[in-house]
Amino acid sequence: MRVLVTYGSKRGGTEGIARWLAQALRDEGLDAEVAAPQDVGDVSGYGAVIVGGSLYANRWHRDARRFVHRHARRLRERPTWFFSSGPLDASASDGDLPPTPQVRALMEQVHASGHMTFGGRLEADARGFLARSMAREHAGDWRDLEQLRRWAASLAEALALVGDLGPAPRGSESHVPF
Numbered sequence: 237m238r239v240l241v242t243y244g245s246k247r248g249g250t251e252g253i254a255r256w257l258a259q260a261l262r263d264e265g266l267d268a269e270v271a272a273p274q275d276v277g278d279v280s281g282y283g284a285v286i287v288g289g290s291l292y293a294n295r296w297h298r299d300a301r302r303f304v305h306r307h308a309r310r311l312r313e314r315p316t317w318f319f320s321s322g323p324l325d326a327s328a329s330d331g332d333l334p335p336t337p338q339v340r341a342l343m344e345q346v347h348a349s350g351h352m353t354f355g356g357r358l359e360a361d362a363r364g365f366l367a368r369s370m371a372r373e374h375a376g377d378w379r380d381l382e383q384l385r386r387w388a389a390s391l392a393e394a395l396a397l398v399g400d401l402g403p404a405p406r407g408s409e410s411h412v413p414f
């Protein structure tokens with residue numbers, strides 16, 4: 237099954253997660269590819285889509301939000317998962333940080349099957365006034381590869397189940413059982 241991983245990322249940390257995730261999904265036997273949201277014309281060729289966004293003031297990066305709005309109808313027709321990347325500490329590693337209210341609303345819009353929050357990254361020499369002052373105390377890389385691999389394995393398992401159930405009837409919503 238072809239799987240698209242796309243992202244909204246200001247400073248590259250979330251893009252990095254998208255790339256690792258696609259690799260982890262390929263390791264699980266899926267035909268996964270990464271594309272920047274502006275390079276995706278149509279998601280019809282994909283069996284499943286994963287959209288990630290970096291968090292700034294609890295809001296997803298604009299490119300990720302726009303992607304969801306633009307493709308909402310098609311996303312509702314196929315299994316779609318979201319991930320967020322943000323916390324500059326180890327709080328995301330357990331895998332149970334919920335989506336922010338804005339991201340939850342986007343999930344409802346496309347009937348997303350699930351969400352994962354990953355730790356973020358902020359470089360010590362980050363540009364921008366706010367980023368620079370945050371970096372004084374919070375610079376670091378909290379993206380957790382083990383957490384990412386566990387999530388990739390659970391997605392592969394869910395997609396294998398979808399595959400066993402056969403393709404959904406045209407126009408129907410996805411029915412991933414979790």
Ligand SMILES: Cc1cc2nc3c(=O)[nH]c(=O)nc-3n(C[C@H](O)[C@H](O)[C@H](O)COP(=O)(O)O)c2cc1C
Binds near residue numbers: 295367
């Ligand atoms: C100004 C600013 C605001 C941020 N706000 C949040 C936030 O509300 N929640 C959060 O979890 N992380 C927040 N972060 C951390 C970023 O989400 C984190 O650095 C992330 O990895 C950035 O992803 P990117 O490199 O793809 O842009 C903030 C970072 C900055 C610089």
